[in-house]
Amino acid sequence: MIKKRLYQDTNFVTGLVFSILALLLLFVWIPLDSDTGLIEKVRRQVAIGDALAPTIAGVFLLIGGGLLMLLERNGDNQPAMDSNSVIFVGRVFAMLVLSFLVMRYAGPLAVELMNALQGSEREYRLLRDTAPWKWIGYVLGGTIAICGTISLTEGRFSPRALVVALLAIAALIAIFDLPFDDLLLPPNGDF
């Protein structure tokens, strides 16, 4: 099997990246985004400020990154990077984001469509716990997510993937929605 190597020197690059991130965290993000400094004086008592704890986290990252660059540069635990795998996971991730966007907007769109067709004025928000509206987004988005991930992994679309996805979504609705009155499937809690 041919392994494409992204980096010969994974540990060094990782260490460098985390050191830079740690420096940005310590000198840009934390100072700009916390209201009390490392220590503050309240009620005439010196107290630990909100910036101290994240600073310690940053120091952990900085030391870790530094050790990786200096002492463990030639460590034995350096996996070869396979850029194809990374691209594959990127695709799966993008597909999942897409399917959750479908999940989020399919229900409200369906209600809008019904309003346009029937001249009614209903709101998805108030229908979010009413069948079949509450399932539209979940079924569509969930099916795309499962079927899409299977297809990407297998390298082709198959009817089997679609059947598995539909069955799985039906089972999930049966587990999470039917028995429980106050559970909301995604995306209905957002309304």
Added chain:
Amino acid sequence: MATLDYVWLGVLAVFQGPELFSILGLPIPVTLLMILCGFLLGIVVGATPGLAGPVAMAISLPILISVFGYTPDALLPVMGCLIGIMKGATIGGAVPAILFNTPGTPDAFMTTLDGYPMAQQGNAKKALRVAHFASVSGDTFSDIVLVICAPFLALLVEGYLDLPEKTALLILSLSFIAAAVGGSPAKGLISTGLGLLVAFIGTGADFYPRLSMGTEALSQGIALGPAILGVLIIGAVFHELAGQWRHKEVVSCAQPQNEIGSDRLSLGDIRKLLPYIGRSAIVGTVVGALPGIGSTLAATIGYTMGRRRHHKIGKPGDPAFGEGAMEGIAATEAANSSVSGANLIPVLSLGIPGNTAAVFLILAADSIGGFNPGPSVFKFTTDTVNPELVIAFGLFTAMFVANFLNWTIGGIFMRSMGIMARVPRQLLLPVVLILTLTAIYVQETRLEVIWFTLAFGLLGYGMRLLSISPLPFVIAFILGGKLESTARQAFDATGSDPFFLFNNPIAAVFMLLSIAIIFLASHRKPEQK
């Protein structure tokens, strides 16, 4: 209330708790039933390559909480079920390792070394029996140690450690975890640092939620679910999917041979195995009691020790380790199973989780409320009942109930699970993915948590890619808030003494140890893998 009264109350809480239904007038307490369900589910999941105990725990938790609600009555059934899963998955993991040379759980890898050769030689059933016997023995031993040690350790902590010492102890645990997990202290530190950073987003004492960049999404902080499940489960799913996609291979299903000879364990066999099991159980228990090291290392040490002993005293003609020695299976399984009970020692007595199973028990306690694992649990109040202590003894009881199930029906159920290895992973994993995301959503009900979880999934994948262990991340994330608040309290309580970590002997020793651990770990010679 005497100590024994508490033990008895804990036992009663399991056996006399709210009943679900009754069979022939005999009430079936719900906690018992949940332990059984969890145990069976655990075996199934453990026997399925690509799934493991944490996945089952992650998915069960929101369902369990929905069923039992947010009352203290929910604690024992929910945590009992999780304990059942934990124990079931441990023995289940050996099934595909022995039958198909595919470890069902990572810590069952060493089991393949002798288990699969035994199966090839036509002793599959016997190999499974050895694995079961060793696993249950190790597990039971470890639980006994837990029940004896945890209360004493907690009382010791509460009696001798003040706020500065508690802060130093948390720092010591974190640096130990960073240095010990995964073999690279630098990567351990990075993992720990990331976990701490995430824990500190949106939290803090000031009314402005720090590091939230002014957004509403970050100002509530990152909930435990998205970060932990994202890194542990979604990250693992991404990683497995990528492997599946790269190889596009089918699990090689070597048809097990017909059984040769008796598959039963004779008394002679047991006598031969016991020394191996005993040593491994002690190793596993000691390793388990230290936070963060985990069962894979315990299995490796147990196996190596067993091999050395077998080499020395083995009779000629016995199969050597690696060629189908049942002592090899026993040494491995006893070691990795005895980790689980001992791992709860730091959880219950200090509130410090040592492995993923413990992480989920903390997650459960945190979601339900009314039980805060830590030294305050073991306060033996005499005038009033300390409900947390009753829960703690209830949990101990649940563990022994699960062990009893394991001794009685575990073996039979486990030997029928060979079929699970044939479930195609590329179909199973995407379903697990959506199942996990749905489970998180029904608890948090904001789409943002889905985005967070997916993002943490990418982080988890990246960490696996760079062989950075995600366990320090998870533990640091859980302990981060606790570390900060304890440090603040210690600082305030000592009247803003800047040297509060160093000017009393116990705290100073803890601090020196934490620095020494990191220093020694990063200077040790690289070992051969």
Added chain:
Amino acid sequence: MKNFGRILVAALALTISTSATLAADWTPPGPIKLLIAFRAGGGADTQARLVAEALEAKMGWKFIPEQVTGKGGLNMAVALKGAANDGTVIGMTVTETFGYNMAAAPKAGMKPSDFTGLTTTAGFQMGIVAPTSKGWTSFDDMIAAGTGGQQIRFGVMSPKLADLAYLLGKAQGVTLNIVSVKGGKAVMDGVNAGDLDVGFMAGIQAKGVAAGDLVNLASALSEPLIQTPDAPTLADLGVAFNADGQFVFMGPAGMPQEARSALTQAIAGAVTDDATKAGGFIKKAFGGAVVIKGTELDAMLQSNYDAAGALLKAASE
């Protein structure tokens, strides 16, 4: 206090009968989202969920509880402020959220008038509590120990209480080491474990005080504690502020009157009825319901908010 409760119940009965016609017509147009500002399993959460359960049973309304925790209720308030105001989104927190906390966090840009008050449910029996093992039987014993050079660790669970503790120390001439912890249970655990010497507890001390393990040194309220009526109040000890506070249900601003009164009546009815699980819990955990609602609640929240500025100023001097 008992009489006060009875008067409240009577007043409530009266309001129910007068505005019943208006409120009876209202039903929520969809499921009601109930935002809870404190973590699952605590007093506020248990109470909110029990109230929702009671109303589902009695009114047939549908509730969906959701946790929005952090920053002393401000995170919940942010979510509530932007929500639909037709009665389908309400929130449960403590009055301190709308008083001190909003005043202390000007960046968040919220004030009580951004919300519609529904009703309070129960008050805190906030005491200054020490373990009996310290040997202090009165507040003066503690001060004597402090002036004698002993460091005193004072546990608090919110910034407002930290300010009060600071002013108390100032008024009494002792320096208290004020230690902030998360939640009243943490104060009690700290005191029991010996990590703290004394602290504020909002009612959970009752069992320990009754058993003789803890002692109420002082009342942090404007009136004496029910359990220990002889303990001095903060005013007696020279502090012009107090920790009076209640659990409160709120909605976003501009809620229609019929929705507001229907929700208010339904919630107040559930918490004052000891026969419901909600009422029973409140009786057991907080000594009985305290119902302040309508314009009276609006006025109280506004005056709390206005008074918070003075406390902030006093504590920063």
